[in-house]
Amino acid sequence: xxxxxxxxxxxxxxxxxxxxxxxxxxxxxxxxxxxxxxxxxxxxxxxxxxxxxxxxxxxxxxxxxxxxxxxxxxxxxxxxxxxxxxxxxxxxxxxxxxxxxxxxxxxxxxxxxxxxxxxxxxxxxxxxxxxxxxxxxxxxxxxxxxxxxxxxxxxxxxxxxxxxxxxxxxxxxxxxxxxxxxxxxxxxxxxxxxxxxxxxxxxxxxxxxxxxxxxxxxxxxxxxxxxxxxxxxxxxxxxxxxxxxxxxxxxxxxx
Numbered sequence: 001x002x003x004x005x006x007x008x009x010x011x012x013x014x015x016x017x018x019x020x021x022x023x024x025x026x027x028x029x030x031x032x033x034x035x036x037x038x039x040x041x042x043x044x045x046x047x048x049x050x051x052x053x054x055x056x057x058x059x060x061x062x063x064x065x066x067x068x069x070x071x072x073x074x075x076x077x078x079x080x081x082x083x084x085x086x087x088x089x090x091x092x093x094x095x096x097x098x099x100x101x102x103x104x105x106x107x108x109x110x111x112x113x114x115x116x117x118x119x120x121x122x123x124x125x126x127x128x129x130x131x132x133x134x135x136x137x138x139x140x141x142x143x144x145x146x147x148x149x150x151x152x153x154x155x156x157x158x159x160x161x162x163x164x165x166x167x168x169x170x171x172x173x174x175x176x177x178x179x180x181x182x183x184x185x186x187x188x189x190x191x192x193x194x195x196x197x198x199x200x201x202x203x204x205x206x207x208x209x210x211x212x213x214x215x216x217x218x219x220x221x222x223x224x225x226x227x228x229x230x231x232x233x234x235x236x237x238x239x240x241x242x243x244x245x246x247x248x249x250x251x252x253x254x255x
Contacts, residue, residue: 192247
């Protein structure tokens, strides 16, 4: 397999899965721009990664902000051939909760960040990548989205989240088919239950119960394992238009 230098943007790159992906890209000799809205954490994360990394504030739900960030990243790195979408919000809440029906603003924000954010980054990145010199098989770039197994087995309280991630899954194939003419691949990874900062404050009993629900291995996934999956997608050119589940064989129950 032809080795290419990855020049990537990673949304949600200041922490969790996104930061693990950025670490892996730098470790493999690539360059990365972390896009996030947590300035302090983002700047510190980029500093830890060294000269091959930098941070830029970016609200993925803002079309103009994303376009400016992609353009600046490509200019700063001297090119762009990978975009990994890891920015996201949980958007938890029942459609009919104790306080009444879910406010539309709550549903809309989840869709804007998770789905529209991924779309904004993908289209802006592809627009830059189409001008790249073609490599083996005519490839000019790769876009990797992050969905969730909740896209397929959404639990009670995940209507907004599942809808947003289901949308990410749904746009993967048509986008890959469209971008075939410019040599840009599009893939989506659907993680199961992973150990990210969101579970750090979880009571031990709840954490252990969550681990026990995973058939094998009976634990939460690690950010490094997610990053391994992204690295595999970046280097295997025959992966295109599909969704990879990485979940220890778990299937979410209704609640």
